[in-house]
Amino acid sequence: MNAARNAPGSVAVDDELWSAVGDPIRRRMLDLLLTGDGGTATTLSEQLPVTRQAVAKHLGVLGRVGLVHDTPSGRERRYEVDEAQLARAVAQLSSVGAAWDARLHRIKRIAEAIQHDRDEHDPDD
Amino acid sequence: MEYGSIAREIRVEATPEVVYEVISTPEHLREWWPDEADLKPVPGATGVISFGVGTPDVKVEPLTVVEADPPRRFSFRWVYDEGRAAAPGNSLLVTFDLVPSDGGTLLRFTETGFRERGWEAAVLEEAYRDHASGWDHFLPRLVTHVARVVSRA
Numbered sequence: 001m002n003a004a005r006n007a008p009g010s011v012a013v014d015d016e017l018w019s020a021v022g023d024p025i026r027r028r029m030l031d032l033l034l035t036g037d038g039g040t041a042t043t044l045s046e047q048l049p050v051t052r053q054a055v056a057k058h059l060g061v062l063g064r065v066g067l068v069h070d071t072p073s074g075r076e077r078r079y080e081v082d083e084a085q086l087a088r089a090v091a092q093l094s095s096v097g098a099a100w101d102a103r104l105h106r107i108k109r110i111a112e113a114i115q116h117d118r119d120e121h122d123p124d125d
Numbered sequence: 126m127e128y129g130s131i132a133r134e135i136r137v138e139a140t141p142e143v144v145y146e147v148i149s150t151p152e153h154l155r156e157w158w159p160d161e162a163d164l165k166p167v168p169g170a171t172g173v174i175s176f177g178v179g180t181p182d183v184k185v186e187p188l189t190v191v192e193a194d195p196p197r198r199f200s201f202r203w204v205y206d207e208g209r210a211a212a213p214g215n216s217l218l219v220t221f222d223l224v225p226s227d228g229g230t231l232l233r234f235t236e237t238g239f240r241e242r243g244w245e246a247a248v249l250e251e252a253y254r255d256h257a258s259g260w261d262h263f264l265p266r267l268v269t270h271v272a273r274v275v276s277r278a
Contacts, residue, residue: 096236097131104234106157108137111147111230115139 017085020065025050026058030081033068038080040073133234141196141223144230148221149199159186166193171211174203187211191218198222204238213238 020026025048032047033039041059045052059079062068066085070077137144147153149166154174164172170190177183189211191200198221205216217238224231 097133100131100133100234100236103157104133104135104232107144107147107232108135110153110156111137111139111144114147115143118143 017065017067020061020067023058023061025054026062029055029058029062030067030086033079033081038078040076040078042076044079131234131236135232135234136226136229137232138229140228141225141230144223144232145196145199148232149193149195164188164190166190166199168193189216192220196223202238 028048029044032044036043041052041056044059045055048055050058059068059070063070063079066082068079069082070079072078147157151162151164151172154162154164159174159176160178161175162172164170164174168190172188172190173185174188175183175185186203187205187207188201188203191202192198200218200220202211202216202218205211209215217236220233220235220237222233224233
């Protein structure tokens with residue numbers, strides 16, 4: 001996956017963020033962290049069909065894009081979801097739709113102006 | 126249902142022939158989207174659209190025409206790495222379908238490929254299927270978007 005280079009004129013969407021949550025296991029992990037009010041690699045691996053090592057790796061991916069933050073907790077680290085970052089990603093997503101809404105309305109305006117012109121020049125058409 | 130997509134429909138008081146011209150020809154494209162457009166609206170043709178022309182941040186984006194069937198359908202792939210061939214999984218597919226309707230045109234727009242890119246698929250899938258899950262924490266912030274997708278799909 002390429003770096004964050006969603007086409008300009010569109011809305012900057014962070015590709016890494018999309019990739020981070022593109023994996024079903026990582027989405028499940030976010031679910032568990034949200035409902036469980038945080039968790040550790042151990043508690044997460046107990047609820048998932050993957051090893052603790054795999055969970056730790058996934059947590060690293062989520063951490064790099066700022067979706068989770070960790071604090072020391074005994075011999076482990078405790079992870080929590082960064083809801084502000086989650087909200088930011090959601091906002092980006094709805095912007096993509098809004099950008100196309102604006103473009104479609106411009107298409108409509110331009111096409112209707114052309115049609116209007118042609119009808120005036122050739123009313124029988 | 127494909128969750129990882131954006132779908133819209135808009136009625137245009139112009140014939141499909143006119144609407145097709147507006148969505149597919151470079152001179153009209155630059156009126157509603159990029160600053161510059163250089164492409165031939167024929168299947169398989171690659172071209173570029175440019176943004177920020179005349180500024181230090183000029184960006185040139187490749188685009189590949191997939192279908193060009195006037196005045197019914199125009200589709201292309203974009204948002205992919207330059208130098209690579211656009212294909213499912215590495216790009217977004219934009220499709221315009223034009224349906225004649227009472228002398229005007231129903232313009233149906235979709236943009237797909239988000240599933241491969243992860244985020245929208247994650248959001249919509251969970252919003253639709255799993256209201257009881259932890260995604261409820263941010264679901265209220267999603268409702269506007271989802272409602273828009275559903276009502277216009």
